[in-house]
Amino acid sequence: MSDERTSPDIYDPATDPPLTDLVVCSDLVAAKQPEEVIISQIEQFGYSEDAVFGIKLALEEAMTNAVRHGNRHDASKRIRVRYAVSPRRVIIFVADEGAGFCPEEVPDPTAPENIERPNGRGIMLINAYMTRVSYNAAGNEVRMMKANERWAP
């Protein structure tokens, strides 16, 4: 799980709140715990219902990928979630203990030849609903940011 620096357009320690660190077991029930905490904070900051829906969906897809593809349902492995919520934006990092992957190599699930594949829509949903998405060099941590469209400085 890498701690390498993140682009400030996703997380800027000078202007964003400190990241809160949560570590959960690698199963889909335990993976709900960070979501409950993060979504409850977002709702307090006046984000739109559409924004909350999108952040929840992106986080669920990231956690599902971490459990299924990253940690391969290995209960001895962990998922690390770091997040910061402010009225301006929400930052969420999800890291697993897997070998990582190259997001550019994931087939486009909306391409005609892939549209009937039952799997493979998680990454594109994360990209569609979050404002900025990047990965660490190893490809085992997704870094997501959602800007609050209602925020006015």
Added chain:
Amino acid sequence: MGTLNPATSDRPLSIQVERMEGVALVTLGGACTMEVSRQIWHSLVGLVTEQVPAVIVDMTDLDFVDSVGLGGLVAAHLKMRHHHGTVALVSPQPPIMNVLEITRLTQLFPIFPTVRAALENVRPNEPPQPTAQRPRASG
């Protein structure tokens, strides 16, 4: 069949299956979140193994669906195609319709405003005639 989503504030996912005019009507409710979304997959694909001619999925009361839940719809569609059957969707809420549009699954599934409209258009072993229901896309 209903299951409580553990340790969350989501409405529990509910899946009700009934037979209506020769087709299977699946009524979904609550939130199809990651810890329960496989249930939709199993329910839909299980129906298809019974060789029903059409499956109508009423999404009116569904608050949330993840990619695994969507995958269950696609898996059912693939199996139904083997015997020229159809999976049709009914009345997804705007956020769910938005997910269907983003993933372009609107190209795969006929979508109807009501169960009645779906029943009238989805006939056993006949291709469906989709209606133009297009709830406001949000996002």
